[in-house]
Amino acid sequence: MKKITFSMRTIKGIFLFLLLTITLNLQAQNSDKAKALLDQVSAKVKSYENIAIDFRYSMSNSRQNLNQESKGSVTLKGNLYKLDFMGTTRIFDGKKVYNIVPEDEEISISKYDDQKSDDLTPAKMLTFFNSGYKYSWDILQNIKGRKIQYVKLNPLNAKDKTKEVLIGVDVQTKHIYNFIQTEKDGTKILITINSFKTNQPLSKNHFTFTESKYPNYYINRLD
Template identity: 35%
Template sequence: MKNTIGLSFVFFLMSITVLSQSNENAHVLLDAVSKKMGAYENMYIAFSQTLSNEDAGIKEGDEQPLKGTIYLQDQKYRLSYLGNQFLYDGKTLYVINRDEREISTSENDLSGDDGFIYPSKLLTFYKEGYNLKMGKISNIEGRRIQFVTLNPMDSNSEIVKVELGIDLANSHIFKLIQTGANGSKTTFTITEFRKNETLPNAFFTFNKAKYLSENYTID
């Protein structure tokens, strides 16, 4: 009996050690990705988004993927998504609805309260509020993708799991998968990436006069 208890304790300690190493390796990997991508002057990312929910009978691929593009520079971004443009100059967020010719403004970035990972925090969101562990390595489109699983510490979060897929060849984010508390799974895949482009000085500046001249309503 004593030997059995002793072996069980040893295996328990081994499992704790392996888990700790997995968590540490996950942090090391994401830190390396954040450091590399964060050092670029700016980034252009084109992406596709798919949605699935097995409980609701929605399979990935049932619908055409949504597509979007984003320019990132430090905390600033210019995101085209769902027919709108989101312009964040580091202080104010402008949501430009071209169809309705309306512009809403907010003194804050997109809210992260519901678990949404907003663009300005793409490279740093993992540092707070998540438990990390290394996931599987998958071959996707000829790439070796290392997944890292992030579980929110907040038990009330609408997102129960985030999976980041890292391209091991270049230490870039390739895929982000969010699983919601309702069973839905939203997958963002980077389809094009460019860095250090020459952008106009006012690229992330809201041109109020331009939109007023085009008869936009600004809230």
């Protein structure tokens, strides 16, 4: 199997998924039902102090012989986050982004830059995602006894590499169940939530990088 890489395509897919999970205040273009459902999701998740998610990730493209699978976890509180995925820990403390790679014993530290495409936060993704898409009501599926209602999003820009995005919402809990992004080159990204916990007892340093914990690591300060 092809080695899994923590690419920008991967990061953007995850962050788009996180955006949909924690703040879905979207403006439906062509479906009041789609907007109403997403607004219910938004209202519910905004009431939480924090969210802890375990998820399953896959990216595939038969034309490119691409088949990647992995599991990950993320904790979010406002714009702060800690993501553990593909052997890498990524922390955003509100000012800086820390990428910790135990396999290489290397850490990169950079200041958050709102203009950089790879400096992503849920709020920044919300700004991106709130425009340029039309929304429509899609199919209802019964998955292991759970009713999952899908909302489809299609880019308005013909040059967008994304063909469509499907958001699966658990009808009973009003939580996101899964996220399916299909690109025009045939690449499909699927993220499914295995565990969704809220208002967890987090330590005050949960989103803090402590350099003393990594005495033998090479630290690359990018700015």
